[in-house]
Amino acid sequence: MLDQVVFIFMHTLFRAIVIIGLAAFGSLPLNCIAGDLSSDVRKGASGPDSGNGGYIEVGAGLTSYTSPMVGIPEGNEKSDVHTEIFLDINARYQYNGWFMELFSQSLEQFTMGYNFFNGSNAYHNDGNWALDWVALAEHDEMSAEESNDFRGLKKRRGDFMSGPRATSYLGNYIVQLHALTDISNTHHGELFSLKLARHWQYRNWNFHGIVGATYRSQEIADYYYSIDASEASEKYPQYNAPAGMSYVTEVGATYPLSEKWVFRGFIRRIDLDSSANDSPLILDDRGEMIATAISYVF
Amino acid sequence: MDNCALRPQQLARRLFFSVCVLLVFLPSRFVVADSALPQTVQLQAKPNRCVALHQGQVCYQDVVLSWHVDQASEYCLYQQHAEEPLHCWPAVSSGEYRYAFASDSSVRLQLVNTKTKAVVAETLVEVAWVYKANTRRQTHWRLF
DSSP, rough: HHHHHHHHHHHHHHHHHHHHHHHHHHHTTOOOOOOHHHHHHHHOOOSSOOSSSEEEEEEEEEEEOOOOOOOOOOOOTTTTOOOOOOOEEEEEETTTTTTEEEESSSSSOOOEEEEEEEEEEETTTTEEEEEEEEOOOOSSSSSTTOOOOOSOOBBBBBOOEEEEEEEEETTTTTEEEEEEOOOSSSSEEEEEEEEOOOOOOOEEEEEEEEEEEEOHHHHHHHHHHOOOOOOOOOOOOOBBBOOOOEEEEEEEEEESSSSSEEEEEEEEEEOOOOGGSTTTTTTSSSSEEEEEEEEEOO | TTTSSSOOHHHHHHHHHHHHHHHHHHHHHHHHHHHOOOOOOOEEESSOEEEEEESSSSSEEEEEEEEEEEEEEEEEEETOOOSOEEEEEEEEEEEEEEEEESSOEEEEEEEEEEETTEEEEEEEEEEEEEEEOOOOOEEEOOOO
16 A cells, blocks of 8 residues: 555656746757756855755646657647646755756756766856766656657657756856766767856845747757658658757746745746758747746745 | 730721822832833744845845834834935834845844933844755866
8 A cells, every 4th residue: 555655756747847848848848948057046045055855845836838758648639738836846865966856847858967076167256167067867758658649659768868067156046057978888979068148136036037049959850850761650750850950948937825824826938940840740939938836844 | 014015906907008008109119120121122023034046146136124122212123234225204102114135145134222222122033045055156077
């Protein structure tokens, strides 16, 4: 009985995290925001979290989104609006430079890493730098087990990518660069992303904005979005996906209801290269999401 | 000798008189003692806590400060260590002030009798936060 409860809880948790990640970014090529960037800008942080320790938050939220991806969620059509309740989990722990972080409102999923360097920016009094090595799942599995819409297509495995992550804190701005390569022998591709975030404080409200661009190599696009001859059908005709860019724009607000309760809300838009629409697995060249959540900070 | 001796009735009357005198004066002595006790003063801040999102951020809160003292006089409300008062009142024994609190740390507020320069009451508006700053500013490399 306990096993069943634990299984149901873990399954619900995992599904909520995946839904937020996938919905926001349309699964693969749409992920462009690093977890800590999304989290730091929401907190109004002025530097990297470089000390030992951590925190965990658990809450509930409501989201409405459009997904440009076939099969995410199952039965998705172009411009369909999906509304769901989700479990909001935010957690970070760091010890002697090793860290792990999970922010369900971020574009990234669970991230592990090591913080090599923290430093002050010589050109800005308020500036701080952080250099990390990170490893994270960037792209989720696409298979008939995950969604019936993928029936008849070969299974595309989820990947695991790793590489340096550089973050600069310049006053109210945060700039972050990722350079990741596949280490899971899935597609052997590379991903580069650059994000700029800014936060504003108005009384005790913390507003933020994020813009970012992500480049995915042809190996990634081909693995997830091409349809090869062996799986081509009337519904999914043969297609060769080129390397491509995706862009994210986000604005949001965070408010401390008390020392333990935090309210968050955001609106996010993901834009894809116009050529992305040519893939039979992509319905639209953009996706939108609006979400609100209340979380308890332990 | 007989004149000096008190008859039982006289003794009873004097005793009664003495008790009456005591009963009359005792309460007045208690009143005098009461006035010698410290004044009952109150300075309250509502709410007395401001919550910011992140340690180090300025916290904003509209705080109502209300006070009451027994003796009317001239009083001023100060932030501790501040030169200028937030507000002053002439010859009153109570007051209320809407304080636009904005600080990145807790602030002690003091009610001062401007004639005696004495701090007659004080209260604290605390600043709390959800996320503590966990940042070390020094430049450093590390390798495991």
